[in-house]
Amino acid sequence: MRAARKKPQETGFAPLIQFEMDMATFLSDWQHCDQLSTFMARMISHNRMDPIRHSNFFSFALNELLEVSFRGGSPEGRLDCTVYRHDLKERVRLSFRCPPGQQEFYREAIAKTHQEDALGRYLSAISMDQTPNREVILLDLAINFDADLHLEEHAPSDITFVADLPLERALS
Amino acid sequence: MNAIVFSAPFTAEFDANNQEFSLAGVIRPHSVDEIAASISMLKSAIADVRGVLHINLRRLVQMNNTAFQAISRVVLDACRARPDLRFVVVTSSVVGWTERMFTHLNRIEPRVTVEVYDSKFYPGQSFVEDTSFIPILRTQTKMTWRHERTILPRHGMRPGIVMADICCGIGDFAILVKKEFQPTRIVALDHSKASLDYARDMAARFGIADVEYTYGDASEMLLEDNQFDLVTCRHSLQIFNRPTALLKELYRICKPGGRVYITNEKNSHCLGEPRSQSIQWTYDEVAKLFSHFEMDVEFGPKSRRHLVDAGFDDILVESFMVTNLDGDPQDFADVIAAWEQVYAGEMAVKRGDPPEFIERFRQGFRDHIFAALHPKGYAGWPIWAASGRKPL
Numbered sequence: 001m002r003a004a005r006k007k008p009q010e011t012g013f014a015p016l017i018q019f020e021m022d023m024a025t026f027l028s029d030w031q032h033c034d035q036l037s038t039f040m041a042r043m044i045s046h047n048r049m050d051p052i053r054h055s056n057f058f059s060f061a062l063n064e065l066l067e068v069s070f071r072g073g074s075p076e077g078r079l080d081c082t083v084y085r086h087d088l089k090e091r092v093r094l095s096f097r098c099p100p101g102q103q104e105f106y107r108e109a110i111a112k113t114h115q116e117d118a119l120g121r122y123l124s125a126i127s128m129d130q131t132p133n134r135e136v137i138l139l140d141l142a143i144n145f146d147a148d149l150h151l152e153e154h155a156p157s158d159i160t161f162v163a164d165l166p167l168e169r170a171l172s
Numbered sequence: 173m174n175a176i177v178f179s180a181p182f183t184a185e186f187d188a189n190n191q192e193f194s195l196a197g198v199i200r201p202h203s204v205d206e207i208a209a210s211i212s213m214l215k216s217a218i219a220d221v222r223g224v225l226h227i228n229l230r231r232l233v234q235m236n237n238t239a240f241q242a243i244s245r246v247v248l249d250a251c252r253a254r255p256d257l258r259f260v261v262v263t264s265s266v267v268g269w270t271e272r273m274f275t276h277l278n279r280i281e282p283r284v285t286v287e288v289y290d291s292k293f294y295p296g297q298s299f300v301e302d303t304s305f306i307p308i309l310r311t312q313t314k315m316t317w318r319h320e321r322t323i324l325p326r327h328g329m330r331p332g333i334v335m336a337d338i339c340c341g342i343g344d345f346a347i348l349v350k351k352e353f354q355p356t357r358i359v360a361l362d363h364s365k366a367s368l369d370y371a372r373d374m375a376a377r378f379g380i381a382d383v384e385y386t387y388g389d390a391s392e393m394l395l396e397d398n399q400f401d402l403v404t405c406r407h408s409l410q411i412f413n414r415p416t417a418l419l420k421e422l423y424r425i426c427k428p429g430g431r432v433y434i435t436n437e438k439n440s441h442c443l444g445e446p447r448s449q450s451i452q453w454t455y456d457e458v459a460k461l462f463s464h465f466e467m468d469v470e471f472g473p474k475s476r477r478h479l480v481d482a483g484f485d486d487i488l489v490e491s492f493m494v495t496n497l498d499g500d501p502q503d504f505a506d507v508i509a510a511w512e513q514v515y516a517g518e519m520a521v522k523r524g525d526p527p528e529f530i531e532r533f534r535q536g537f538r539d540h541i542f543a544a545l546h547p548k549g550y551a552g553w554p555i556w557a558a559s560g561r562k563p564l
Binding site for chain 2: 052
């Protein structure tokens with residue numbers, strides 16, 4: 001396994017909820033991103049300090065990750081999404097199959113979220129581009145949601161995003 | 173399990189009179205083409221306005237980056253093409269990510285500014301949010317609960333329901349309901365973070381972990397349509413300057429066949445013996461004072477009309493009198509003393525009333541306390557409880 005950056009902390013995160021779906025089924029309807037993110041957010045937020053607002057924040061972040069997999073995934077294999085919790089953080093681990101050569105793109109995109117010029121890149125993109133690319137969406141999560149993003153590559157054609165989201169802290 | 177309501181369709185509107193473009197709901201398009209009509213409306217609005225365009229996002233529940241970037245691009249392009257124009261993006265303090273995301277536009281183009289809609293929620297908020305008022309709010313709930321615990325079942329309260337308490341304040345009513353009626357789920361919403369902090373502490377102290385306290389604007393809630401069997405909203409329509417807007421939201425989140433329960437006062441009907449005339453004068457003035465601050469503490473008997481106008485049927489209205497004979501008379505006296513402090517000591521002063529008026533105003537409260545504590549006295553505080561059913 002290769003990691004785009006240092007491996008995220010593994011201890012302490014307990015699984016909350018998981019779903020699996022055929023990628024082909026997932027890719028058959030754009031609304032799946034909204035429906036899955038809304039449902040998952042509602043399920044995991046009920047015992048947060050402010051369940052309604054936590055759900056709203058989490059839904060935004062998960063929807064963006066699902067949209068990235070929708071736009072960049074290939075119709076083989078399965079989409080696998082697990083949400084974990086440790087203290088004030090939720091972790092989303094999202095795996096899907098992507099076309100050959102895409103790993104390098106994601107590796108670079110994730111690395112850019114950790115670079116010092118991340119905000120400048122983000123501002124430049126929203127200033128100039130008509131529509132967001134997947135890199136900008138990941139920057140958005142890092143900048144506006146304080147997400148700590150990592151990548152895992154278990155097989156040549158599989159990608160796993162790991163996003164740590166400190167939303168409870170942002171809401172308090 | 174409750175039905176999950178997925179994304180409601182979003183709306184885009186342009187109000188030419190106020191030069192305001194508004195987006196509401198969930199906007200998560202696959203491509204910009206799906207929101208082309210809204211983008212076109214925004215471009216037309218920009219062409220139509222002079223000086224400033226307000227972009228109202230207070231009712232925006234969700235937006236994806238596709239929509240954000242499309243809107244941002246239109247706004248930033250307009251800034252470059254129209255040096256005479258500036259943009260004010262109005263976000264809600266409830267949906268924090270909108271402020272974070274749109275504030276970036278200001279870094280790119282200073283003529284785009286972001287305003288967070290918050291403290292102007294309702295005019296009386298600053299008066300009742302003072303933490304010194306909390307013990308009195310608890311005493312008030314204790315006094316009204318003696319009546320409401322028997323009234324509520326007639327208005328749809330029963331075990332196992334899904335309910336919301338809107339404008340929950342310090343959350344004590346939600347805790348009492350949870351203990352007495354065991355609803356399956358209870359969401360308690362308020363716009364005061366200080367009150368909610370207090371509510372969470374109290375719930376934890378009583379070992380109640382499943383009241384979902386949430387920060388929100390009661391007139392523009394994040395809660396989905398048709399969710400609750402019972403929606404309660406106590407003593408709040410009367411201190412809200414737009415009760416019709418609030419009732420519309422209560423109606424929206426109530427399930428068809430469910431009920432909305434409201435309580436309100438008619439302050440001029442507060443009474444006491446002895447010294448009834450002084451008491452009467454003061455409470456007549458209370459009504460006028462609240463009216464000055466756009467609040468209607470005479471709302472109680474108007475409940476039926478408001479519920480009918482909001483579209484409810486099967487309307488029930490009843491009233492009850494909290495008196496000095498309910499429990500400890502000192503509780504009643506303590507509440508009146510707190511009213512004197514807030515109404516005469518703060519609100520009348522803020523209105524600019526002369527000292528002689530304030531002194532006479534205070535005397536009525538003191539006489540009400542005198543009546544409450546008098547061994548042969550009687551003091552009352554009338555409240556109207558009403559509910560309506562959302563038609564199936």
